Amino acid sequence: MAQNIPIRLIHSDSTITQIMATDVALDVERKTGGIPIHFSGSTRGGFDLNVNNATIIINGIIADDDMISTISVATKASASIDFSVSHDTAKYDTSEVASWLVGNSADDMTINNGRVTASNTENAKYFIILIDGNGTEYEIAFVSNAGAVANHQGIDTDPNPDRYYIGVYNHSSSVAGTHVEIADNLFDLINNDSVLQTKFTAAKETSPITGEGNTQIRITQDIAGSNHNIIGTTPSSNGAWRNNGTKIPNISKFTGGRGAGNLDKAKSAGDRVMDLYGILNNSDNATLVSRIQGAGKGHKKWHGSRDEEDNQFGDYIIGIQIPFNSTRKAGANEKYSVRNFFMPTGASHMAWAKGSDNSMPATEPFSDTGGSDPGGGDFTGIKGTVQKATFTQLGGEPIYSFTIVFAPIDLIW
Secondary structure, rough: OOOEOOOOEEEEEOOOOEEEEEEEEEEEEEEEOEEOOOOOOOOHHHHHHHOOEEEEEEEEEEOOOOOOOOOOEEEEEEEEEEEEOOOOOOOOOOHHHOOOOOOOOOOOOOOOOOOOOOOOHHHHOOOOEOOOOOOEEEEEEEEEOOOOOOOOOEOOOOOOOOOOEEEEOOOOOOOOOOOOHHHHHHHHHHHOOOHHOOOOOEEEOOOOOOOOOOEEEEEEEEOOOOOOOOOOOOOOOHHHHHOOOOOOEEEEEEEEEEEOOHHHHOOHHHHHHHHHHHHEEEEEEOOOHHHHOOOOOOOOOOOOHHHHHHHHHOOOOEEEEEEEEOOOOOOOOOEEEEEOOOOOOOOOOOHHHHHHHOOOOOOOOOOOOOOOOOOOOOHEEEEEEEEEEEEEEEOOOEEEEEEEEEEOOOOOO
């Protein structure tokens, strides 16, 4: 347990089961080996196709909740927009990272021809979309200004519904705003608008990719809980932006968020073991067969809402977060920064992206979406599920030991 942060099993409905580990083994077996070659003096050759098995074995104890900490407070989902790097370059070597504004000509940004300003945002080709915990959608247009980009943000009430805007370009001097200026515009818009400030909170952060300060905006939902209207859906860019292949800021969509429901209330060791034992004996990843089998049993097949899906499939374990202490990511006056192990599988991972420099804080909510871009879902923990678990009660006491075998799996069918 790194600085009092336990290992966490993640369920598909975003709830968390904390486990108190006494030891953890991260096992990797590469499918390779040497074969002696005839008449070569036992020279050995072999193939390595980068096909590997991985297993995580965790031993620990389960005690009554008054002996270990529990997560009983509801948490809020958060997302980020990094204006110092474009989404399509974020996955590559940071030495090659370019601004999302690079390659966006004035015409691409609808700044010269059919110029979009604060007074005609209904013509905006490029905007980002936020959805709050109640499912209400908000559009924020990127506009030009006949003056400084800094401190240029607000709302245009002519469209129906209203459309918000932030300045990104000064067409009087033909100069784009800096990353800091544009990020600051979004920060001020969210925190100062009379409506948005009741739905979201914005905070400035240093880009985890470029290291440029105050260029990433962390957006946190005002409503706590794992509302699936927002998880993994926004912030997003509109269709015109995507269809034109225009560079966009690097967006990490809303993740996390958890209600203080029944699964989060204080429990005995036996309660905890029974919960895990029951889940592991019968839980499913919402396959087609299980959906058909569940028809007529309080679930509306695969046409039901996400809440209905959570009632039947939400307990399935889809990931794990294992904290470790990092000196590489420690801040000023810190010996360690607590980060999460991640599993850098996939053909798109570059050599520089596989080590601790790209680990994320242990407090970062787990996400099984967001992909392999630095800061994406692949870096928030390890995807997979429990392969085997053994629970043993110790001497008739209300304490159990356990061994959990977790199988890291990117795609579960």
